[in-house]
Amino acid sequence: MKLLIVLSVAFVLLVSCGGSSEKTNTMDKSPLPEKTAILDAADDLSSHPGESLYKQHCLVCHQADGNGVPGMFPPLHDTEWVNGDNATLISIVLHGMDEEIEVNGEIYHTIMAPLPHLSNQEVADVLNYVRKRFGSAPADITVAEVAGVRAEG
Numbered sequence: 001m002k003l004l005i006v007l008s009v010a011f012v013l014l015v016s017c018g019g020s021s022e023k024t025n026t027m028d029k030s031p032l033p034e035k036t037a038i039l040d041a042a043d044d045l046s047s048h049p050g051e052s053l054y055k056q057h058c059l060v061c062h063q064a065d066g067n068g069v070p071g072m073f074p075p076l077h078d079t080e081w082v083n084g085d086n087a088t089l090i091s092i093v094l095h096g097m098d099e100e101i102e103v104n105g106e107i108y109h110t111i112m113a114p115l116p117h118l119s120n121q122e123v124a125d126v127l128n129y130v131r132k133r134f135g136s137a138p139a140d141i142t143v144a145e146v147a148g149v150r151a152e153g
Contacts, residue, residue, distance in 0.1 A: 074103040
């Protein structure tokens with residue numbers, strides 16, 4: 001019986017949405033900007049070890065789609081921060097950030113809390129996940145690199 005109810009609700013939602021896969025903005029009905037190339041390439045990341053870490057530590061601010069919250073939390077999609085220098089990205093996760101930054105032409109000044117309690121492996125995993133999911137840089141951050149940045153303080 002429960003399965004029948006779930007299927008019925010799913011059918012109603014599909015029909016009420018018109019069955020269209022086109023994304024539209026509910027305010028003006030124009031198509032939303034496409035960021036699906038990165039998202040589509042990441043569809044198979046559900047078993048990536050960094051996914052659960054991202055959900056636990058990053059999702060609230062940077063959102064499930066990596067678009068952040070305009071004016072509050074910066075996006076991750078193909079930014080110089082995600083695609084840039086490994087040591088800088090590692091340092092941001094380990095030591096946090098409390099400085100004004102510009103991302104995609106928008107200024108952000110929100111504190112990112114440090115995550116020093118994550119192991120070197122966890123930091124490498126979450127950053128490699130972020131790069132695969134939202135970036136275009138190779139996801140090649142190693143545990144040794146994380147250990148080196150951590151040791152530098």
